[in-house]
Each structure stands twice: as structure tokens, then as C-alpha cells.
Amino acid sequence: MAEGRFITFEGIDGSGKSTQARLLAERLRAEGQEIVLTREPGGSPGAEEIRQLLLTGDPERWSAETEILLFTAARRDHLEKTILPALTEGKTVVSDRFADSTRVYQGATRGDLRGTVDKLHALMIGREPDLTFVIDMDPEQALKRGLARKSGEDRFEDFGLGFQETLRHGFLALCHDYPKRCVLVDGNRDAAAIATEIAEIVGDT
Ligand code: ADP
Numbered sequence: 100m101a102e103g104r105f106i107t108f109e110g111i112d113g114s115g116k117s118t119q120a121r122l123l124a125e126r127l128r129a130e131g132q133e134i135v136l137t138r139e140p141g142g143s144p145g146a147e148e149i150r151q152l153l154l155t156g157d158p159e160r161w162s163a164e165t166e167i168l169l170f171t172a173a174r175r176d177h178l179e180k181t182i183l184p185a186l187t188e189g190k191t192v193v194s195d196r197f198a199d200s201t202r203v204y205q206g207a208t209r210g211d212l213r214g215t216v217d218k219l220h221a222l223m224i225g226r227e228p229d230l231t232f233v234i235d236m237d238p239e240q241a242l243k244r245g246l247a248r249k250s251g252e253d254r255f256e257d258f259g260l261g262f263q264e265t266l267r268h269g270f271l272a273l274c275h276d277y278p279k280r281c282v283l284v285d286g287n288r289d290a291a292a293i294a295t296e297i298a299e300i301v302g303d304t
């Protein structure tokens with residue numbers, strides 16, 4: 100059986116990733132495809148436990164280095180237990196965030212730790228998505244949307260607007276680094292219009 104496709108959504112907090120991942124999964128299911136919709140950090144029982152450690156509490160709770168280890172541990176479990184089994188069964192996996200988030204959040208915001216992120220990724224994950232949608236939007240608008248949710252998992256939103264602006268540039272740079280799999284999408288539009296564009300790209304590739 101042919102391996103399934105691995106599609107990820109990336110972008111700053113509140114940019115609309117979860118919404119678009121869900122809309123894409125719904126569309127593909129309506130076409131009769133078998134879809135696993137998942138997210139990071141999390142996506143497997145063990146990784147969801149690690150998620151709680153990462154997303155709640157004091158913003159200064161973990162150093163960037165410790166975060167790299169925790170996110171990578173969560174990703175390894177997610178890959179072993181959820182992503183790879185589904186791909187092997189020929190299912191399409193749609194994930195709200197994956198390794199690009201670590202490259203940008205931990206690799207480029209608190210000193211240059213990108214080399215460390217890349218080494219650990221090569222050692223422990225070694226897998227890239229087939230297609231990545233990077234949703235770009237104004238950090239001020241995105242922050243308003245994100246904080247309006249009051250999810251209780253706002254540790255990263257709590258770093259503030261300057262942090263989100265640095266992240267935005269990190270995600271734009273990522274599209275330059277990985278032009279074959281990354282597609283930049285304008286997130287400053289209504290959700291249905293964005294979903295239509297994304298579905299067309301998925302259909303064409
Ligand atoms: P993310 O997963 O990137 O944090 P979400 O998809 O959870 O973003 O969206 C954040 C908030 O913004 C949610 O309340 C969602 O309903 C809303 N939202 C998502 N996409 C749009 C859009 N295109 N226009 C306006 N609001 C949106």
C-alpha cells in the first residue's frame with residue numbers, strides 16, 4: 100500500500116492554523132479520504148501529557164534548551180504512536196504544527212539555537228512533512244484572536260507582541276529555506292476563502 104500524505108500547518112499563535120487544519124480534514128473526508136487530524140505539542144496520550152508541562156505556568160518556567168528537549172520528546176512519541184502508523188496504513192495525516200514550530204519558536208527567538216534544533220531533529224525525528232502551509236498574518240490581529248480564546252494554554256502568547264513579530268519573520272524565513280514543501284498563505288481573509296485556496300493546492304500537488 101502507498102504511504103499516505105503528511106500535511107502540516109504552521110504560523111504564529113492565533114493565525115488560524117487549527118481552523119484551517121480542521122476545514123481541510125473535513126473537505127478531504129467528504130471526498131472519501133481517510134484522515135488523521137492531529138496537533139503538536141500532543142497528538143498521542145504521552146505527548147498530550149508533555150503538552151501540559153509546556154503550555155501552562157510561568158513564561159520563564161523552561162529555558163529554550165529544555166523546551167527543545169520537551170518538544171522533541173513529545174514529537175517522537177507523536178511520530179511513533181500516531182503519525183507513522185497512520186501514514187503506513189495509507190491515511191493522510193493533517194497536523195496543526197510540527198518540527199517547523201521548534202525551528203522557529205525555540206531556534207530563533209531566544210538566541211540562535213537553530214543548530215541545536217536541527218541536530219536533535221536529525222537524530223530523533225528525521226522526517227519532514229510532504230506539504231506545509233505557513234499561514235501569515237499581522238501579529239497584533241493574531242494575538243487578539245488567540246488571547247480572546249482564553250484557553251489557559253497561553254504561556255507563549257504571554258511573551259507578548261514583539262515575540263510574535265520575531266516569530267512571524269522566522270516563519271517567512273522558513274518558506275525561503277524549504278521552498279519545495281512550504282506554501283505561504285495570506286491569513287488576513289475570511290476562513291472559507293483561505294480554506295478554498297488550501298484545498299486547491301492540496302488537490303494540485
Ligand atoms: P491557531 O490555531 O493558529 O492558534 P485558530 O484557528 O485557533 O488559530 O484561530 C484563532 C481564533 O481566530 C479562533 O477563535 C478562530 O475561530 C478565529 N479565526 C480563525 N480563522 C479566522 C479567520 N480567517 N478570520 C477570523 N477569525 C478567525
Ligand code: TYD
Pocket residue numbers: 111112113114116117139140154170195196197198199200201202204205245255256
Ligand atoms: P498551539 O496549541 O498550536 O497554540 P496556538 O493555537 O496558540 O497557535 O501551540 C501551543 C504553543 O506551543 C504555541 O504557542 C507554539 C508553541 N510551540 C513551540 O514553541 N514549539 C513547538 O515545537 C511547538 C509544536 C509549539
